[in-house]
Amino acid sequence: MKEDELKKYNGKNGEKAYVAYQGKIYDVTDSSFWKDGEHQDMHIAGSDLTSSMESAPHKEEVFASFKVVDTLEKSPQKSSKEETHPLKTRLKEWYKIYHPHPITVHFPIALHIFAGLFNVLFLFDKNEVYGQMVFYSFSIATVMGAVAMVFGILSWWINYNLYQGKSFIIKLYTSVLTLILGAIGIAIYTYSKSSVYEMDFLGIVYHLSIFATVATVVILGYYGGKITWGDPRTKLKPSPKALSDEATHRQKVASKLPEIPSTKEVFDIEPYIKEDAIFETETHFKEINIQIAGPAGAGLNALATLISKTLKKEKLYHFITSEYMSRVRGGMSTTFIRVAEEPVEAAKWESDIAIILDKDAYTHIAKRAQNAFVVGDSSFKIDHKNFLPLDVKNRIKDIGKIYTNSYLFGSLIAMLNLAFESGESAIKEVFKDKKLEENLEAFQKGFEDSESKSDIAGFTRGLKDNEGFLNGTEASGVGFISGGVNFVSSYPMSPSTGVLSFMSKQASKFGTVVEQAEDEIAGFNMMLGAWYAGGRGLTTTSGGGFALMSEGMSLSGMSETPALIYLAQRPGPATGLPTRTEQGDLNLALYAGHGEFAKALLAPGDSDEALKLAHLSANLADFFQIPVVYMSDQFFSDSIRVSKELDFDKLEFANYIQKSKSDYKRYKIEKSGITPRAVPGFGDALVVCTSDEHDERGQITEDYEVREAMVEKRAKKLQKLREFALAPKIYKRDTIAIIGWGSTKGVLKEVCNKLNLTHIHFSWIYPLNHTHLEKIKEFTKLIVVENNQEGQFAQLLEKEGLEIDQKVVSSNGFAFFADSLEKRLQECTKEMK
Amino acid sequence: MSFDRKNIDNAWCPGCGNFVILKLLKSVFEELGFENKEIVIVSGIGQAAKTPYYLDVNMFCGLHGRALPVATSIKATNPNLTVIAEGGDGDMYGEGGNHFINAARRDIDIVHIVHNNMVYGLTKGQASPTSQRGFKTGVQVDGVSNEPFNPLSSALSFDARFVSRCSVTDKDHAKDVLKQAFSHRGYALVDIFQPCVTFNKVNGYDFFKENSYKLEENYDKTDIKEAFAKSLQTDSFPLGVLYQKEGESFEEAHHIKSALFEQKRDSKKLAQLLQSIM
Numbered sequence A: 001m002k003e004d005e006l007k008k009y010n011g012k013n014g015e016k017a018y019v020a021y022q023g024k025i026y027d028v029t030d031s032s033f034w035k036d037g038e039h040q041d042m043h044i045a046g047s048d049l050t051s052s053m054e055s056a057p058h059k060e061e062v063f064a065s066f067k068v069v070d071t072l073e074k075s076p077q078k079s080s081k082e083e084t085h086p087l088k089t090r091l092k093e094w095y096k097i098y099h100p101h102p103i104t105v106h107f108p109i110a111l112h113i114f115a116g117l118f119n120v121l122f123l124f125d126k127n128e129v130y131g132q133m134v135f136y137s138f139s140i141a142t143v144m145g146a147v148a149m150v151f152g153i154l155s156w157w158i159n160y161n162l163y164q165g166k167s168f169i170i171k172l173y174t175s176v177l178t179l180i181l182g183a184i185g186i187a188i189y190t191y192s193k194s195s196v197y198e199m200d201f202l203g204i205v206y207h208l209s210i211f212a213t214v215a216t217v218v219i220l221g222y223y224g225g226k227i228t229w230g231d232p233r234t235k236l237k238p239s240p241k242a243l244s245d246e247a248t249h250r251q252k253v254a255s256k257l258p259e260i261p262s263t264k265e266v267f268d269i270e271p272y273i274k275e276d277a278i279f280e281t282e283t284h285f286k287e288i289n290i291q292i293a294g295p296a297g298a299g300l301n302a303l304a305t306l307i308s309k310t311l312k313k314e315k316l317y318h319f320i321t322s323e324y325m326s327r328v329r330g331g332m333s334t335t336f337i338r339v340a341e342e343p344v345e346a347a348k349w350e351s352d353i354a355i356i357l358d359k360d361a362y363t364h365i366a367k368r369a370q371n372a373f374v375v376g377d378s379s380f381k382i383d384h385k386n387f388l389p390l391d392v393k394n395r396i397k398d399i400g401k402i403y404t405n406s407y408l409f410g411s412l413i414a415m416l417n418l419a420f421e422s423g424e425s426a427i428k429e430v431f432k433d434k435k436l437e438e439n440l441e442a443f444q445k446g447f448e449d450s451e452s453k454s455d456i457a458g459f460t461r462g463l464k465d466n467e468g469f470l471n472g473t474e475a476s477g478v479g480f481i482s483g484g485v486n487f488v489s490s491y492p493m494s495p496s497t498g499v500l501s502f503m504s505k506q507a508s509k510f511g512t513v514v515e516q517a518e519d520e521i522a523g524f525n526m527m528l529g530a531w532y533a534g535g536r537g538l539t540t541t542s543g544g545g546f547a548l549m550s551e552g553m554s555l556s557g558m559s560e561t562p563a564l565i566y567l568a569q570r571p572g573p574a575t576g577l578p579t580r581t582e583q584g585d586l587n588l589a590l591y592a593g594h595g596e597f598a599k600a601l602l603a604p605g606d607s608d609e610a611l612k613l614a615h616l617s618a619n620l621a622d623f624f625q626i627p628v629v630y631m632s633d634q635f636f637s638d639s640i641r642v643s644k645e646l647d648f649d650k651l652e653f654a655n656y657i658q659k660s661k662s663d664y665k666r667y668k669i670e671k672s673g674i675t676p677r678a679v680p681g682f683g684d685a686l687v688v689c690t691s692d693e694h695d696e697r698g699q700i701t702e703d704y705e706v707r708e709a710m711v712e713k714r715a716k717k718l719q720k721l722r723e724f725a726l727a728p729k730i731y732k733r734d735t736i737a738i739i740g741w742g743s744t745k746g747v748l749k750e751v752c753n754k755l756n757l758t759h760i761h762f763s764w765i766y767p768l769n770h771t772h773l774e775k776i777k778e779f780t781k782l783i784v785v786e787n788n789q790e791g792q793f794a795q796l797l798e799k800e801g802l803e804i805d806q807k808v809v810s811s812n813g814f815a816f817f818a819d820s821l822e823k824r825l826q827e828c829t830k831e832m833k
Numbered sequence B: 001m002s003f004d005r006k007n008i009d010n011a012w013c014p015g016c017g018n019f020v021i022l023k024l025l026k027s028v029f030e031e032l033g034f035e036n037k038e039i040v041i042v043s044g045i046g047q048a049a050k051t052p053y054y055l056d057v058n059m060f061c062g063l064h065g066r067a068l069p070v071a072t073s074i075k076a077t078n079p080n081l082t083v084i085a086e087g088g089d090g091d092m093y094g095e096g097g098n099h100f101i102n103a104a105r106r107d108i109d110i111v112h113i114v115h116n117n118m119v120y121g122l123t124k125g126q127a128s129p130t131s132q133r134g135f136k137t138g139v140q141v142d143g144v145s146n147e148p149f150n151p152l153s154s155a156l157s158f159d160a161r162f163v164s165r166c167s168v169t170d171k172d173h174a175k176d177v178l179k180q181a182f183s184h185r186g187y188a189l190v191d192i193f194q195p196c197v198t199f200n201k202v203n204g205y206d207f208f209k210e211n212s213y214k215l216e217e218n219y220d221k222t223d224i225k226e227a228f229a230k231s232l233q234t235d236s237f238p239l240g241v242l243y244q245k246e247g248e249s250f251e252e253a254h255h256i257k258s259a260l261f262e263q264k265r266d267s268k269k270l271a272q273l274l275q276s277i278m
């Protein structure tokens, strides 16, 4: 923003308080040092503090804890004028060298006080020696005071741009007053010395002026100190809790680093946190929940695709998720389809319509279908109050049993009271050249045989033209391609394989090299090699495979080779529940790799985040030269949720590879800890990377000082990452806040809205930024909801200094359902409210 | 062109066979007219794996056993580079055994150089996969009881298209084998006998000299049966290119022609993709 614009953010009348420093604009609204947009009575928000900083008692590390919100565009005339005033620059230099302040200012202050003290003595014992001592001290102090004033005004101009803060104005008045008092005293003593001894009217004025100057210089000294050292009262206040010892220490380290660009600048991702934004969805909306149960291989997915296509045509928001067993044939699975007037992103446990594909399916689904219409073949003979038997077998006898699903689809379209044509066109699209006639016939029969059981025809159709539906796998995949991923090496493992396949499918279009590795260790190391040679590598895996990658994580850390891992979680330990969901690998990811090194963990919660964070993760890995773990899970990757079109031009694509010059050193110690990355065969230099501790050239060393420097270099990256972190999204409603991360976003968004609770969503999981956490401390009760048993994210938050009041966890292989979670949260917040 | 890296602190024992290999590589690079910048050596961990620290070329010294996957993707990411995976017998045949199988099968165009000293040097003298039966160490106190791993017959069974062995005890021959390996397009294995003078007192210079012979002039390296037969000879080890076959390397099969970092991102294509699946 421009300087004029910046002025608006003065922190007054509820405005935000922004200050600029070296071209960056920081948000200081919430700082206790910036109450009402004023700092130490001399700096006001809405202004550029770059020049003031030179004379400040602290350095720019104070900005480390504030969020950069924009950059400052200087209006050219003004800055050039400031920049070029030669006298000012010269004087500034002179000031820096000679420090005139103590001698010109402290000395007269001392003399005035000295004169005052001796004047007390004089009044007791009118000794002439005392009288003279008082007068001479007083006169010298006054003359020197005048000199001090000249220097003071100069300094006011040079260092503070004649800023008219309260302290400055007070100082100005008191110094003038001191000078006048001095002149009066000197005049009386000179012209009517006897009055001094006789205590007539002039004598009294003389003595009063001596004492009054003591008071004025004390005031002058106090405000002078305040300008230089800040308000002692604010100083005594404890620093914000978030700045733990470590953080403060690290901030000191950070102060030596050059600025790295803000998230927005580098990635053009809005620091996408709308704090205090309220989720606009209605609390009450019409919806219908359909569950289809059947054995694996019975065509559940095909049915879900048909339904989704129809609903999209009908402009109806919906959400589809599934639970299935780790079997290729048989077993039991359910597809949950939720149709609603609002863009819901969670399923419900209870259904309104249950379609069963075989008899056992009813047993599987019975608890979730107590009040539903249960639809199935009449031969199933199901004992349910709302069983709607269909004569499927007979009706499609002539066409063939494999058309059962198209028949059931027709029946569902009729029950939902949707247009025949919508269903028909979905059939035509899906079965273009696969027995279209037969499928259409079965569909039509199913449609004829059922009647409307819902008011879906009366639903508000909110789906916008730029909206559609994606599963988490697709959204992540597109994001990775957008982030420039052009090399993928993985070993298949559910539920991560979707992304591997997706990347393969798109490979020829985007020039991606995709290779199935012999194991996860190879997958990881290949991915590293690709980055080393200038590509953007990705490896996809789940918990078990990721465990094998640990050593590679550490290699990425030491060799400072970027690494990008798509980690789709499933319940462990060991093989666990291969096709089900859990957020149980946070600790694994957090602590993966031996030794100490920086890494970043991200976890998307909806399609938009999936796209943008996947894109961001590739840039992050490249920029910081660290491993970045993008955490998904079975629920997130398999569920189909609403998504929006994206302007890919707006997602800045930055390639941080540098063409090397002949003096290039791969591990040159730069202030930021980040050495520009060169790749072999591009530029004049050799690129020497290693897993041993190394010197700047990449040669092995055990020199303890070099080791210390390298450890510090790598540690700085963690600190920089912390500053860089995307803030959690806070949907503020109540003093009770529900915290979630990654894939719980959809369900919490809905439930918190309904229960009128604050929802805090983290998609940047690690490393956390303490300024962001500080914001969360404002809420009186913190409840963490996560899909695991130990509350791993809650533990991380506790480690970072938050006090968590309660954990609401689940680890039965299902994701949270909106209806059951609502009950649980209602229960546990009842007593808190 | 000099391939000497300046200001180095060499960590090898005096008299170690690794010095010979280092020198051989330098002269092969020179004689083949390579440029420093175009070569990347990827190594793991071990004494042999330290070689790239002493050669002035690009290097990626990664994890024990994991040089091959890294080398594979470097070549696939930038086919203009000459890529070498180098390490010890423990590194390449032990810890990295699975990668050995699959690098050969994948047939990526790299030269795979294994310093075969029949011992773990860096960790001070335990048995390696190629240690001979009866070899006594601090761990194998009664002597090795496993049959030694046969890298050549293994590579042949993995369908490697270039399988060779040489020894530092015959430098000219070794140089010739290495040159052939660099000229081969596809995965090329060069197993080099390298005496470890400190931890393997059994298999030293004399042992390798006395227990090896050069393949005959008229040896037909395209005959896989003959190659298998030779590879199984262990009373006296044959030296030379046992097997070589024409074929298509990984990059050729995947049509990788230029470096991936030259790719441009296409926002329009991305938008189309998103729209098509939404």
Ligand SMILES: Cc1ncc(C[n+]2csc(CCOP(=O)(O)OP(=O)(O)O)c2C)c(N)n1
Residues within 6 Å of the ligand: B045, B046, B047, B048, B049, B064, B087, B088, B089, B090, B091, B092, B115, B117, B119, B120, B121, B122, B123, B128
């Ligand atoms: C994962 C892992 N396991 C073990 C080691 C320890 N280690 C380093 S080198 C080595 C074996 C060295 O033998 P070899 O590969 O034959 O190389 P040489 O030293 O004989 O040249 C071992 C076991 C390690 N660095 N990393």
Ligand code: SF4
Residues within 6 Å of the ligand: B011, B012, B013, B015, B016, B017, B018, B047, B048, B117, B121, B122, B195, B196, B197, B198, B199
């Ligand atoms: S330990 Fe053996 S292999 Fe290692 S440098 Fe010494 S002699 Fe060579």
Ligand SMILES: [Mg+2]
Residues within 6 Å of the ligand: B088, B089, B090, B115, B116, B117, B118, B119, B120, B121, B128
């Ligand atoms: Mg060895």
